[in-house]
Amino acid sequence: MTARIAIVTTVDLAEPDADELLLLPHLPEAELVAWDNPDVDWSTYEVAILRSTWNYTERLDDFLAWASKVSGLTRLVNPLETIVWNTDKRYLDDLAARGIPVVPTAFVAPGETADALAGSVVVKPSVGAGSAGAALFHDDPEAAAAHLASLHADGRVAMIQPYLAQVDEAGETALIYLGGRFSHAARKAAILSADMTNSTGLYADEKITRCEPTEAERALADRVVATLPEGLAYARVDLLPTDDGPVVLELELTEPSLFLGMDDAAPARAAREFRALLG
Ligand SMILES: Nc1ncnc2c1ncn2[C@@H]1O[C@H](COP(=O)(O)OP(=O)(O)O)[C@@H](O)[C@H]1O
Ligand SMILES: [Mg+2]
Incomplete structure (x- = not known):
């Protein structure tokens, strides 16, 4: 059977990432395809879902040109306009203009x-x-x-x-939405605090644990998602704590890790959402 769904990665990654390893067994219609492999015929896929395209930050113009081309050949997920807006953190200004509390930037x-x-x-x-x-x-x-x-x-x-220093104790909370609905959440330990920047890089690995978001975190992330186009296949809202409540550090709509390993039901849930994108 030819694959109908491209799970989009990069030639720079030798192995599937943790999410892809969990997702692919639930999604036999899909295969991994690199965005930066020039030999791919994207029109053979019904859907191309951006996942581990992490090297785009070094080549944003190339990546957006590729995304624009591919969105004319297949269904790009998330959609092109969302990707264009979300690949530059200047979107934080737009969120702030929508009344969302963000890290002052x-x-x-x-x-x-x-x-x-x-x-x-x-x-x-x-x-x-x-x-x-x-x-x-x-x-x-x-x-x-x-x-x-x-x-x-x-x-x-x-x-x-x-620097919002409460991250040192409380960490950062990532709330993952699939198909526009809340799925699960994860806590990421602080990355930039003094010990780590002084380290040899050994501590740069992200420390992720499952968590239940607080009511305030959930309410804020829901508000953020409500400002977005309806039913995005995936979205991740990263929050930092402050004395005045949580604020948005990042909104990831392009190629976020979905931390599918943090919730036993999440891999099948993600597969269901992705399969539903087929006509
Ligand atoms: N203003 C901040 N206050 C506290 N920690 C921060 C701040 N900005 C970034 N960090 C830390 O740096 C990490 C990376 O920054 P982030 O804005 O999430 O960019 P990236 O797109 O590289 O993930 C965060 O996960 C967090 O640990
Ligand atoms: Mg981040």
């Missing part, structure tokens, strides 16, 4: 200067994933400015945020 493009580098700040690229290019500075505006300059030298728009 200054976007600083190459050629612009930053005026808020004192205290504990995070400097990171506005197009990024997997914490690449993200760094934390405590009362070191010079080092923060140097990191900002290095992002700018790479041609990247930078983001400056206060």
Whole structure:
């Protein structure tokens, strides 16, 4: 049988990721296909579902050109407009304009200067994933400015945020939605705190555990999803705690890990949602 669903990965990954290993046994209609393999005929698939395309952050223009082409040949999931909007964290400004509490963020493009580098700040690229290019500075505006300059030298728009230190104790909460409905949640331990940035990288591995979101977290993530196009096949809302309640750190609609291993029922649930995309 020829596969009807492309689960989209990259040639840079030798092995399926954890989600794909859990998902594929439930989805015999699907096979792994690399977005950056030029030999693929995308029109042979009814649906192409973006999953582990993690290297897109280094080649955003190529990736969006590919997504635009492929969305004319098959059904791209999530849809092209959603991907175009979501691959640059400047979407946080749009969420804020919709009344959603987000981590206070200054976007600083190459050629612009930053005026808020004192205290504990995070400097990171506005197009990024997997914490690449993200760094934390405590009362070191010079080092923060140097990191900002290095992002700018790479041609990247930078983001400056206060470090929301409650993450050190409480972690970050990721709420996963499948087909527009809440599925499950996971907690991710802090990544940038001093111990880790000083490490050799051994601690950069994400520590993920299952969690039940608080009522406030669930309510906020529901509000975020309610502002999106209806019924997106997958969405992940990442929240950080503050004294005033949770705020949005990230909204992942492009290629989020879905942490399917955190809920026994999630792999079959995801497979059902993905199969439902077939005509
Ligand atoms: N403002 C912040 N306060 C606290 N921790 C942060 C902040 N920004 C980023 N982090 C930490 O850095 C990690 C990566 O940042 P994030 O914005 O999620 O980008 P990415 O797209 O690389 O996942 C987060 O998971 C979190 O642990
Ligand atoms: Mg993140």
